[in-house]
Amino acid sequence: MPRSIPQFRSSSRGEGDFTDPENPPTTRTAPPSPSAYRRAQSYLSEPHTGYQSLEAQLDATETTSLLGRRPSITEDDLHGRQASIPPSTKDALTASSFLDERTWYDQFTSTDWVHDSIADGARLRQLRQRKDIRGRLLAWVDGAQGWVLVAIIGCITAAIAYFVDVTEESLFDMKWGYCANNLFTGRGECDPDHWRTWSQIFGSSAKLQRPVEFFMFVAWSIALAAIACALTLLTKTVVPSSIHLSTLDENLGADSRNTNSRHDPGSAGTGSPSSDLSPHGSFPNKPSRPAMIYYSAAGSGVAEVKVINSGFVLHGYLGLKTLVIKTVALVFSVSSGLSLGKEGPYVHIATCVGNIACRLFAKYNQNDGKRREVLSASAASGVAVAFGAPIGGVLFSLEEVSYYFPPKTLFRTFFCCIAATLSLKFLNPYGTGKVVLFEVRYLSDWEFFEIFIFILLGVMGGALGALFIKASSLWARSFRRIPIIKKSPMFEVFLVALVTGLISFWNRYTMLPVTELLFELTSPCKSESKTGTGLCPHEDNILEIIRYLLVAFVIKSFLTVVTFGIKVPAGIYVPSMVVGGLMGRIVGHVVQYWAAKNPTMFLFNSCDISGMESCVTPGVYALVAAGSTMCGVTRLSVTLAVILFELTGSLDHVLPFSVAILCAKWTADAIEPRSIYDFLTDMNAYPFLDNKLQPISDAELGDIVRPSRKKRIIDISGSPFVPASELRSKLEDLLMAGELDSGLPILRDGVLTGLIPAPDLEFALDSLGEDEDHTICLMSMDSSIAIYDSENEDLLQDDFTRYIDPSPIALDAHSPIDLVYQCFAKLGLRYLCVLQNGQYIGLVHKKSFVKYMKDNE
Template sequence: MSAKSRRPPDLTMSLPDSPDPASTPDSPTYSRRAPLLRATSSVSVSEVTPLLQPGTSRRRSLRSTRHHNRAESWSQRLVTALTTDHHIRDHTRESKVPAEPDDRVWYDQFTSTDWVHDSIADAYRLKALRSRTDIRGRIKAFFDGTQGWILSALVGCLTATIAYAVDKSEAPVFDWKDGYCSKGFFLSEKRCCPEGGRCDSWKPWSSYIQIPHVNEGSVEYGIFILLVVAFSTLSCVLTLTTKTVVPSTYRISTLDENLGAPNLQESNSPNDVASPAQIDKPEVAPPMIYYSAAGSGVAEVRVILSGFVLHGFLGVKTLVVKTVGLILSVASGLSLGKEGPFVHIATCVGNIACRLFSKYDNNDAKRREVLSAAAAAGVAVAFGAPIGGVLFSLEEVAYFFPAKTLFRTFFCCICAALTLKFLDPYGNSKIVMFEVRYLTDWQFFELTAFIAVGILGGATGALFIKASRKWAQSFRKIPVIKKRPLVEVMLVALLTGVVSYWNPYTKIPVAKLLLNVASPCDAETRNDLGLCPADMDEIFPVVRDLAIAFFIKGILTIVTFGIKVPAGIYVPSMVVGGLGGRMIGHIIQWIVLRFPTSPLFGDCAAHVSGQSCITPGVYALIAAGSTMCGVTRLSVTLAVILFELTGSLHYVLPFSLAILVAKWTADFIEPLSIYDLLTNLNSYPYLNNKHKPIFTSDLADIIPRVRRERLIDISTSPLVSAESLREKLEILHQAGEIDGGLPIIRDDILVGLIPAPDLEFALDNLEDESNSLCLMASVTSFDSDDERGKDPTDFTPYIDPAPLALDIRSPMDLVYECFVKLGLRYTHKKTFVKYMRELEEKEGHV
């Protein structure tokens, strides 16, 4: 085998995941495979993957396989991309479908992308494409270069269109809890009464529904609670349709935002299986369940972009269910937002759009370039901040972000912003969620207050994470709540409806509440909630009302986070912080007016506005950003988003300073962001490349003793019985190493490695497994007889003859650099991630 035909290097000591020749051009490695077709599986994402289920035959594959042909025209790809048939397509890689009918399915559930292999595969593809010098070849090469830009523009436009549909749909549904418009049932209160306030065209439900001996207020209250519960329940029912059952063999503890789900105990070592005889009667732990449309999806998007395969999170069904469910959950009035789910929805759009071009459809590394741009477009349409969207992708979700991807992401966000500007969802020719303008500049003595607000906001965000974890690990451990997520949703909706109806701050939408608390008090700005006191005596009543709303909204946000509906945490956390910041702003305003002659304040109390130079809305917006920073640990992104929301150059420095202090404070109280917490508790093998622990050990500290049943020894003969190979494969599967591999040694020297998925595929293609001997090394007499056809017992095409190996005494820093900077993928990458987390816990960082 020539050097060019070799597959990308893997670490032998860490049992590599399977590479993906589906994205590979006609390289010699994959052209040697026997032309054997695989049966199409009828298993959908909502069904149990038959991995190590009771009664599984040892002569059959332990995992289902899928196959279909990709030889389609572009128009056929367009139709296929829009289909919801999960037997054909599903999510990031429900099945890594082969480019040739004799290739196998590659990326399986909970395995990792082989970045090196996909890069090499794309290089082969480009070389073959550019080798053509004729006109048709040049045209194809030019079209190939424009596909990324076409996808970026398409994803941006489609994301903005979906965001427009969500914004226009949830507004009238939200207002239905208070009544309806007589001019049109599907008109929101704002469109029904454009002058502001209630008008004659807006009819309360008490005018249509009258109950004897019950006053109108009680009828309105009852209908309000009923619709809150009904919308929430319907959203939850839709979300539960995206249920996916995962066999316990995958060794993933909990796979959704239910932080109170029980963690399954992992064995201390994947080598605990001592003999193949134990495989016959395995202990089957209860399966795990996740719902792809629940929560915000940002944590999962981040894990997917790091190269981890999660089936069902970016498919067509998830897109449809999440969009409709988001409309209902936001309209119900629960303390949640739609901004986080927009990131997930946009990533779904990007994943589906990639199916139009085989360049991205067959190559997961290329696909994730588009997904990074799509995630940025989600933030761009959520906040109307295209630059903030680019920085969000760079700072939060993207794992690998070269300059080419950066520029393409910026283009995607601009396309999304332009489309949103054209559609005009808010009816004011603006693309921002809300827009405030501060005409009064800040004073130097306010810097101390801004820093204090940043500290309090960061602390609030960190305490929110701790409170959410405690709530989930206590309340969600109740058997009824754990088994029936719908019950929890209904209880939270009932509590929200009962409590929020009587408070004007908690009854309105979270985006509108944030706009009101951040708005300045001037003649040009109208505040419908009475947040602009006319004199000193009115300040403390406003502070009292804000404190009540702060407490109610904080509690509701804590109990709402993690329920099984599409829900974001961005704006709710900003609202909680905004309420607290507005309180601080009014208190400082009172102090300035109480001591007008203090030299510290100068002439602030005698401001030309007639009140003071203090703008409480500024404190609200700074606190909103600081609290969101404490929850998500976004920094530069938040400062830019706040600037794009206000357009005030004067306040860039206060915004940045407060967010900086908030991040320091939150890291001190709770080192993990809300998405780091979800990633860790869900046991995703996400290697955080932003935080490197201090290593003082070597590779031997995390690599267990290698047992003979984990090796293929060809010292005496290159022929190995298929039965022994099946037993070794089952040992790997029983240990949860579905993406593991078996090193091949000769005279105690490493000569190759065969990944478990490749070995499984090869064994499944044997007609008589019990009597077959498999060739595990190249032999001249065998290789020279190619004209007679491919021998299914020849396993050499599946063997990596030159895997990258590290000495057992290699320093852990070298291992870290291999994983993070080289982008290699290995089974024991998960072991390495676990080791890093344990090390961080010992150092007090977690």
């Protein structure tokens, strides 16, 4: 049959065929399709956190031309492209492939770092083309936006931290009574004449005074925790099972995943090492999974912030609703007296502030790669206000939560932390001039013999932190598997609050707030402060204090394990430091007692005989052990050493802190290789690819790629036009496999000529509206072969080439796994094409590669 270039025609919905070639229609109304509705619902009415194009967003009801506000392709377009593309394709490819009309990334997909970087480069080139005064001014304003943005983030984060610090202190004291002249004043700031205890309010006799105080203490603990849980449950997010990697474990391990799925005989490619690489395998033969559920205000949020900064998309997790609810719920959860902290949630809250503030400037709002630079600075400001440590905040962002940290981001992050810390110091939440409550100062230096004790404390703290992770995992996989606990998060919070109130009331250390207890444990003693009953005892009372501390250590260790993972905002930093601080204080008092009983021993020859504190400072031991335990839990190293230095301001003790943290990290890695963040990431099945690891597999890329299937490719060997209905079928195949952020390679005679990302294809097909079933789409960048059978001339024809990536990154099948890892981790790819002898053989998705790496650890 003779083939010729057809006469291209376009038809608007409801207008029928258009036959006037001189006046083609220039507009088409794109009604919302089911896919568009599904995409909108995935946002749960939250402002999105993903990518926006550099062009204006296409509204579903807007009357506009298809694909870039231009008419459908015509014969003149083909001849024009024939003449214009060959001389210089660089600008054309940039415009068509990277300045597209995608509005955002879908839920549970990965960002395209390469796309965002090239798009930002195109924006900068356009900005710098102007050489006049106005152009220079615009360039200066563009450069200043980042500094203004991080300053705003720092100030707002400090204001939120001030609100939480002041409010939770007043609410916590209400467990003991209230201030008669000001209900919102804490016990420390209230005039003693106006403070009313609950036993006084109820007119209890001396015999009933203690039972009344105990009952009110427990009742307030339960009530405050229940309010925090009720607020947290408002952030429940349901994600359809068709778009996530695997069922999220909303109860930290209480999941129902089939761990033997790799050996399922119904899976495609059984016996092949790649048979299980697709998140759902051969999904038509698999039973449907339940919807995934997560609560964006629960926990600390640090692990999720880390995953988001790596390029993963969690819609609503950094939205305004989460910010408001988590801030208010955090006040109630901390004031309830549960064994949790507010420092971790500060990181999440600050990141929410950063995400929302990005909407002030289009440069960050419309580019997800640039947005994540701001999120890194925001997370750092959260640590800065939590510990009063701006340098520690910068190192925390660099060491823990940031995936991509260019040099310019380092300085802006430092500026953001300084702004946050200065603002909080001016606000003065505690009325003492301190940014945090547990800031301490040591006046005496350490003795040489103590270095061995510091090493011992580092080993003990690292082991304690690693055992905490194992205990949390065991608790999650046992207690939280109980049906009533799994179905009712509120009931679990009630039980934990009840147990906390019942056993914390009777010990003077466990009844204190965690921050106040940490301050007491790490504070040095003064000779005039020795009362014989507190943490600065006389020689005869040391053993009694050790017994009290041992009981408090056991109680706090148990409560920290059972509290971690409940559905309230909760951090693990300070609770782990408190447990370690109790252990360190016990060791410090033991050494102190030893020195008091053996003053003439050679180890203590340099000690001043004026008092025990001049030789051994138990507060130093407590802080060393506290930092070591936190290192064992989080695996932070340099960050922790700097934070402890900033808390104490003592250069003399930097060396003991550093030595203990080194020993703690080595010990913890030997017992439990995963940090608490790795544990949460694994339990929640987030596709996080750690860029700090080194793969040791001897496999090749061809060993893990699945054979190419017809539904996963677009073959233009016979014709450059593909029916839209066929493209929709291929797209649905990707969606059902949980690969919304994958793509469809375009082949001609087995050779890879391009790739169209699934989000772009979905956007383009949705724009067709009701004409989708009657449309064929041009999928070839080479206009010289844009011909089609004359029998299909009556179909609507549209140009999809602007959505095609003409140069997808591809590797040979014999490439080592280490090279594949570097491409995914360093380039931020979402998928990688695989070639063999120049012929396309398959595609490896990032989620599939992450799953392969985890299965082979």
